[in-house]
Amino acid sequence: MPINTDYYVVPVGISTENSNNPKQASDVCSNNLVRNPETDELVGKSRKKLSFKEMLTSSLKKSIQKHEIEKLGEKYADLITRLPEVQKTFQTVFMRDDLTEHDTLNILQEYHKTELIKIKGTPEEYASALFNLAVKNYGLEHAGIKLEFEPPNNSKAAGGWTANMGTVTCKSNKSADEYFTIIHHELRHAKQTQAVVENSSDEEYKDYFKRLCYRCAKNDGHVKNINSYEEFEQRILTPDFLKIVMKPSKKLARKNPQITEETKEFAMRMLEAEKNYTDCDTDMAAYWNADNEKDARFAEIEMVKLFGINKSRINYYNDMDKKYLIN
Numbered sequence: 600m601p602i603n604t605d606y607y608v609v610p611v612g613i614s615t616e617n618s619n620n621p622k623q624a625s626d627v628c629s630n631n632l633v634r635n636p637e638t639d640e641l642v643g644k645s646r647k648k649l650s651f652k653e654m655l656t657s658s659l660k661k662s663i664q665k666h667e668i669e670k671l672g673e674k675y676a677d678l679i680t681r682l683p684e685v686q687k688t689f690q691t692v693f694m695r696d697d698l699t700e701h702d703t704l705n706i707l708q709e710y711h712k713t714e715l716i717k718i719k720g721t722p723e724e725y726a727s728a729l730f731n732l733a734v735k736n737y738g739l740e741h742a743g744i745k746l747e748f749e750p751p752n753n754s755k756a757a758g759g760w761t762a763n764m765g766t767v768t769c770k771s772n773k774s775a776d777e778y779f780t781i782i783h784h785e786l787r788h789a790k791q792t793q794a795v796v797e798n799s800s801d802e803e804y805k806d807y808f809k810r811l812c813y814r815c816a817k818n819d820g821h822v823k824n825i826n827s828y829e830e831f832e833q834r835i836l837t838p839d840f841l842k843i844v845m846k847p848s849k850k851l852a853r854k855n856p857q858i859t860e861e862t863k864e865f866a867m868r869m870l871e872a873e874k875n876y877t878d879c880d881t882d883m884a885a886y887w888n889a890d891n892e893k894d895a896r897f898a899e900i901e902m903v904k905l906f907g908i909n910k911s912r913i914n915y916y917n918d919m920d921k922k923y924l925i926n
């Protein structure tokens with residue numbers, strides 16, 4: 600969970616059009632003549648004639664896409680026949696008891712659209728569309744959460760939720776299927792933060808947040824000359840500083856959240872987990888057993904099982920559980 604990293608941002612708005620196409624469709628005539636936009640004249644065959652190999656590749660690609668689109672249609676037809684089960688999964692993963700069957704159908708339709716983008720677009724275009732959808736599904740659309748792609752580095756973490764910046768980060772060298780799991784996992788962490796913001800007192804939240812800042816700063820090597828949490832609290836965590844860094848996560852709070860014994864219990868569990876959190880690069884066993892990580896993995900795997908995307912994750916997590924999970 601870095602505080603300051605050199606991120607580069609890929610625009611969240613997506614387009615399924617090929618942005619490399621130098622001509623708009625209306626400017627290209629059927630016989631490969633191109634209309635000069637200034638003189639309105641037809642100016643001859645400026646488009647390169649495709650070689651036989653290029654033609655073959657292009658038609659092969661189209662036929663594979665067609666097949667994938669058909670298979671996708673079958674998958675969603677099957678999901679619709681299992682609507683009550685799908686609804687239950689959405690309610691659990693997104694922590695949204697309010698989702699009706701009608702909402703479930705709409706959400707399924709939206710996932711279908713993102714999977715069409717996966718077939719035709721780049722992994723990052725898919726990730727951006729999926730992110731926008733998942734943010735809405737999790738009930739986080741009012742909080743202004745951003746998606747950022749981070750250049751690959753040595754960290755074992757493929758993604759991250761940075762509460763003090765309100766961002767989800769993904770490594771930029773991932774496949775579309777990997778983005779599916781990373782995004783659902785990291786946004787579940789954002790949902791956990793939302794629960795903490797909504798269910799804790801101001802003092803509890805401030806304490807939680809101070810510890811989060813300390814951990815981030817320690818991980819990023821910003822606290823080399825500070826020997827203890829108490830010293831960090833005194834020297835760095837001034838009221839002004841806290842006000843600024845708490846702002847993005849405070850925005851997660853909804854206007855009228857439902858506060859129940861269950862939501863309080865969940866929030867306190869997440870708050871405790873955050874206090875003792877250790878990242879996967881420092882101590883994999885501690886990371887694997889952290890309550891907030893177990894919870895985010897649960898949400899991610901529920902979505903994998905439902906949509907059949909990135910299924911290798913299931914075996915990988917089973918193996919990791921055998922190796923690290925204490926109970």
Ligand SMILES: [Zn+2]
Pocket residue numbers: 784788891892895
């Ligand atoms: Zn996590």
